Amino acid sequence: MPVKNDLQDWSMKIPYSNTKSKETDYRFVGIGWGDKGFYLDTPTWADLKFSTAFKAAFWLSESAMHCTYYKEMKEGEDCKKIMISRNQYKDLVKFVDEKFDKDAGGNYVLVPTNAVYGNNDAFYDAKGKYSFLDTCNTWANNALKAAGQKAAWWTPSDYGIFLHYK
Structure with missing residues (x-):
């Protein structure tokens, strides 16, 4: 996005200062929901532990929002451009915003961690429980x-999504 x-300034809710780079010239933001333990404890598939996978699959851990800033977006097999109306974008923003946990002031709750994937991302607490029935792709x-x-x-997988966006 x-x-x-x-209609929306994501940098006010997801401050650039929460990223390692702290750069302010990003043009796009990707926001995803998923299992907090998986996000923070599994930097690569090789690091996946049975306990992390088990907890994620069976509603036993918390969830998080993974927010990544981008300077450019490149369309490809795993990134499709879609055009939406103002009202559709408002609905999308509402959907995404409602998944974030918020403090008493209505601010997104940052997960303090060094387990980020790069210099341009951060994690926030989220509502809901991840499971094999309710995955990041389901979200x-x-x-x-x-x-x-x-x-x-x-x-439960990205296949069902990309099937619609060839």
């Missing part, structure tokens, strides 16, 4: 539905 437009699919876009009825 664009970092800033006349992304539901975000597309909220924005009135093509989506699978249900999908």
Whole structure:
């Protein structure tokens, strides 16, 4: 999504200062929901522990939002451009915003960690429990539905999403 437009300024809710780089010239932000333990304890698939996978699969751990800033977006097999109306974007923003845990002031709750994937990302506490029935891809699919876009009825993997975006 664009970092800033006349409907939403994500940098106000996801401050650049929460990233390692602290750079302020990013144009896009990617936001995903997933298992907090998986995000923070599994930098690569080789680091995956049985206990982390088990907890994630069976509703036994917390969830988090992974927010990544980008200077440019490149379309490809794993990144598709979609155009949406103002009202669809408002619905998407509402869907995404409602998944973040917020403090008493309405601010997103930063997860203090060095376990970030790069210099341009940060993690925030989220609502809900990850499981094999409610995955990061299920959440992304539901975000597309909220924005009135093509989506699978249900999908635990990205295959069900990308099937609609060739």
